[in-house]
Amino acid sequence: MTTGVRRRMGVDERRQQLIGVALDLFSRRSPEDVSIDEIAAAAGISRPLVYHYFPGKQSLYEAALRRAADELAARFLEPLEGPLGARLLRVMGRFFDFVDEHGPGFSALMRGGPAVGSSTANAMIDGVRQAAYEQIITHLGVSEPPARLELVVRSWVSLAESTALIWLDGRRIARAELEMQLVHDFAALAAVSAAYDQEMAGIVLRVLSQEPADGPFGDLLARLSAFAPDVPGVPAQRLPRRSPGAAS
Secondary structure (H helix, E strand, O other): OOOOOOOOHHHHHHHHHHHHHHHHHHOOOOOOOOOOHHHHHHHOOOHHHHHHOOOOOHHHHHHHHHHHHHHHHHHHOOOOOHHHHHHHHHHHHHHHHHHHHOOHHHHHHHHOOOOOOHHHHHHHHHHHHHHHHHHHHHHHHOOOOOHHHHHHHHHHHHHHHHHHHHHHOOOOOHHHHHHHHHHHHHHHHHHHHHHHOHHHHHHHHHHHHOOOOHHHHHHHHHHHHHHHHHHHOOHHHHOOOOOOOOOO
């Protein structure tokens, strides 16, 4: 009979393993409901050994949230290729992949959990927000964003967060619909801002000129053109015409 030999891990490797195990457990249950004993059992080590690598649950929880924040920020990375609407839709797909996989962990990161001080949690999520903001600005091709554009992008990032948190509470709307709606929300926020500012109008018109009729932004225009004629007081001749190839 042959018995397996457990491989000894180095310090950093063991720490990374414990962070991964903790993140997995925190992603399936509320962090306050996960004990050090469970983390130790899932990692295949003793409780005292966990404390050898982390002073307590708070430090392990903080390390897990740090990894979650880094992973979430990476979901906003996207090649600078193709129309903006399609890029944003792919970003939203990866963003909701993370939300779907790490529900309780995502909620803890966004709201701050009892095991992590508010300043630490706030610093983590601020880093994610800043990374997302910088990525969107890069995709817009603007080196020095005007104040209204900064407001639009930061507001949209916050909207994506709050939408995901609400969606987790029951998942009552199809995920794919929310992903598309958030892309439409970005276009709508930018368009409203463009109505007040000539510089924003130039940015929006440049982006729209590169969008195909069957892309996410074209889909929004098609939906609005179908909806707005029924609104009293809206002159139909000023509405964008529905493109034959646009999605319904």
